[in-house]
Amino acid sequence: MSDSDSALETRGDGPEEKVDRRSLLIGGGLTAMAAVAATVAGSSTGFVERMLRRRFTELSPERKAEILDALEREYSERYGREVTVADTPPMDGVEFAYGLDIARCVGCRRCVYACVHENNQSRDPQIHWIRVLRMEKERGIELAESTAYYEPPEVPEPDAFYLPVACQQCRNPACVKVCPVKATWQEPDGIVVIDSDWCIGCRCCMSACPYGARHFNWSEPTISSEELNPNTHYLGNRPRPTGVVEKCTFCIHRTREGRYPACVEICPVGARKFGNLLDENSEMRYLLREKRVFVLKEELNTQPRFYYFYAT
Amino acid sequence: MDELDRQPREKPDGDRLLPGASSLAVLLIVFVSLSLLVLFSIMRGGVGHVASDAGGTKAYSPADFPEINFDRQLLEEVENAGPSGDDATFRVPPPSLAYEDFFPCSDCHAEMDVNLERRQLEEMHDDIELDHGPKDRWCFDCHNPDDRDSLRLANGTLIGFDESYRLCGQCHGTIFRDWREGIHGRREGYWNGAKSYQLCAHCHNPHAPRFQPIAPLPPPVRPQFLHAAEEVHDE
Numbered sequence: 001m002s003d004s005d006s007a008l009e010t011r012g013d014g015p016e017e018k019v020d021r022r023s024l025l026i027g028g029g030l031t032a033m034a035a036v037a038a039t040v041a042g043s044s045t046g047f048v049e050r051m052l053r054r055r056f057t058e059l060s061p062e063r064k065a066e067i068l069d070a071l072e073r074e075y076s077e078r079y080g081r082e083v084t085v086a087d088t089p090p091m092d093g094v095e096f097a098y099g100l101d102i103a104r105c106v107g108c109r110r111c112v113y114a115c116v117h118e119n120n121q122s123r124d125p126q127i128h129w130i131r132v133l134r135m136e137k138e139r140g141i142e143l144a145e146s147t148a149y150y151e152p153p154e155v156p157e158p159d160a161f162y163l164p165v166a167c168q169q170c171r172n173p174a175c176v177k178v179c180p181v182k183a184t185w186q187e188p189d190g191i192v193v194i195d196s197d198w199c200i201g202c203r204c205c206m207s208a209c210p211y212g213a214r215h216f217n218w219s220e221p222t223i224s225s226e227e228l229n230p231n232t233h234y235l236g237n238r239p240r241p242t243g244v245v246e247k248c249t250f251c252i253h254r255t256r257e258g259r260y261p262a263c264v265e266i267c268p269v270g271a272r273k274f275g276n277l278l279d280e281n282s283e284m285r286y287l288l289r290e291k292r293v294f295v296l297k298e299e300l301n302t303q304p305r306f307y308y309f310y311a312t
Numbered sequence: 313m314d315e316l317d318r319q320p321r322e323k324p325d326g327d328r329l330l331p332g333a334s335s336l337a338v339l340l341i342v343f344v345s346l347s348l349l350v351l352f353s354i355m356r357g358g359v360g361h362v363a364s365d366a367g368g369t370k371a372y373s374p375a376d377f378p379e380i381n382f383d384r385q386l387l388e389e390v391e392n393a394g395p396s397g398d399d400a401t402f403r404v405p406p407p408s409l410a411y412e413d414f415f416p417c418s419d420c421h422a423e424m425d426v427n428l429e430r431r432q433l434e435e436m437h438d439d440i441e442l443d444h445g446p447k448d449r450w451c452f453d454c455h456n457p458d459d460r461d462s463l464r465l466a467n468g469t470l471i472g473f474d475e476s477y478r479l480c481g482q483c484h485g486t487i488f489r490d491w492r493e494g495i496h497g498r499r500e501g502y503w504n505g506a507k508s509y510q511l512c513a514h515c516h517n518p519h520a521p522r523f524q525p526i527a528p529l530p531p532p533v534r535p536q537f538l539h540a541a542e543e544v545h546d547e
Contacts, residue, residue: 094504101495109529110380117374117382126371126533148532151367154525218538227375258395258502265384269515269523270498282503283494291495311495312486 068234075232075239079223083230085238088256090189096250097190097284097305098261099273099293100164104311106269107132107155107162114266115166118251119237120229122221129248130166130263131212137161166263167192167213167248168296168304175205175214184245190277190305191250193235201243210297214247250274277305368534377529386501386508393506415473417460426457443520445483454479454518480512 059067068085075083112130121127133146137159146163156162173192176184183198184205206214220242232238233253240246251261255274264272275282284307287293291309374382420436430450433440442449456464463471463479471478481488490496494507497515501507515523 091504099495106523106526107528108526109531112532113372113374113377113380113529114382123373124371125538128532131532149368149534151528151531153527155528156525224375227373255503258504260500260503260507262382265498265500266382267498268526270496270510273495275503279504283499286493287495290490290493311490 071234071238078239079225079228079230081225081228081230083228083232083238085232085234086253087234088253090187090191090256093276093278095190095277095305096169096255097275097277097288097307098169098250099275099284099287099307099309101271101273101311102161102163102308104269104271105132105162105164106271107134107150107157107160108268110266110268111164111263111272114262115248117227118229118254118262119249120221120223120232120239121215121246122217122223122240123227124222125218127215127217127221127246129213129215129246130164132162132164134160134162163308165211165213165296166306168211168302168306169248169250171303171305172301174208174210174300174302178204178208180204187235189256191235191252191255192247193249193252194245194247195235196238196240196244196246199244201245203245205245210300210302214245216245217242367531369537370530371533371539372530380529384500390501390506390508393502395502395505415461421460428452428457440519443522444518474511476518477512480518 064087068087071085072083075085109132112128112132115121115129116123116127119129121129131148133143133148134150134157135142135146139145141163150157150160169190169192171186171190173186176186176192180202181198181200183196183200184192184194186192201216203216206216217240221240223239228239229237231253233249233256236249236252251259251263255261260274261272264274273283273287275284277284279285287309288307291311293307293309295304295307374380430448432438452464454463456462456470459470461472463473463476465471465479466482477488477491487496491509491512494509497510497512499507499509512518512521517524
């Protein structure tokens, strides 16, 4: 945290570095006015550049490595064990998509907890990225009548079916559009990611998301050192601070290495499918070709990459 | 004028229906009890109408379920083959037979006479309850009477237990096709490379194939039971 010119470290914690947001805004307003005056007067070009944010440049690979290294050291120290922070880039010619077989899902919530285990969500206050909705067979898919708090001794219940919902990784994501600071965006492989060091915690994205897929860290996330998954990705499951939003990333640290997401592998009925949309021979392409698929809230034009289907 | 005149005459009627003092008292009682209720529920840390035994009041962690293996290890073959573009190797783990201790079947059956009679088994295998399609299903629809270490397809072909999917696929053609493509059943490994399949019998008991119900893990914490708000307040 010593290098104050890093874009990633502008949320400094030190007492000297701490700038009150209000005074920053007021100061910004004043300098903006000054800039206009200065431009009109035809003076200092460096100042104008600064106002147009030209001074922000892309991080060099060396600087990026330094930042990741600093994060690794910080987390390792905090949790008393070795933590790695990767920034594995998207693969060429890969666009991820997800399939979920509603005819198979038994609502056992193994995926919910496997996700927490894999992605270092806070244990208490609790954050779950996957929410399994129980619906009446008689009524069909009726989100308003569904419940996530079902707790029978055994599942599946004879009169119910289950619809797990997590981030739908939309092609047209409302959450990305509303972010005032561009802390969330869509990667070339289709994953919508959040930079938790850039997120200001305004929660606009949470209210924009029609799937309730984004979650807020209301207080310091708690994960014990033994429970921490030390294999992390900068845009994914690295430990999050208080006051930022988080969400499913298709297990970015796994899938960019070729692995299936954790929820796919834990599912005891094999209802969860994952693959590359651009590969003709992938499971996802077979599924889209052969099965009746649908997406949630199609009428909102979010164009999810998450497909629900009914296998025979 | 007519209307103005009528008003004083109607007033006693109204008074009789709802006497002023007592109606005020009733309103006061209702108001006080309602506000007490609200206050009480807020003090308890909840506002929704949630029964005390309803789910979603306690936060669980994956570590609370040691019986479930969340750190799933890949098969060694899959791990070694790793992710790759076109060389997708599919490997089937050895079948976990329900009768592992009994296998090979010929240890006992080689010495025995073959009894093709359909009957209630008494001395051995009496725990097997056939609940698989039509009532007249019988052992030798699938098992081979002449050599019990193999299974027999409808056309007489003998196959090993590790190829049992061919037997199941005779009837369950569409599901067999989905399974072969990776749509039916669990797969583990690399979406772009090596992965492991499971056999039908890993998840379905061939004698009673319907998937058995399991206990669900607990529901999420309801918003009114999250502890976060207090902690933020403390800071």
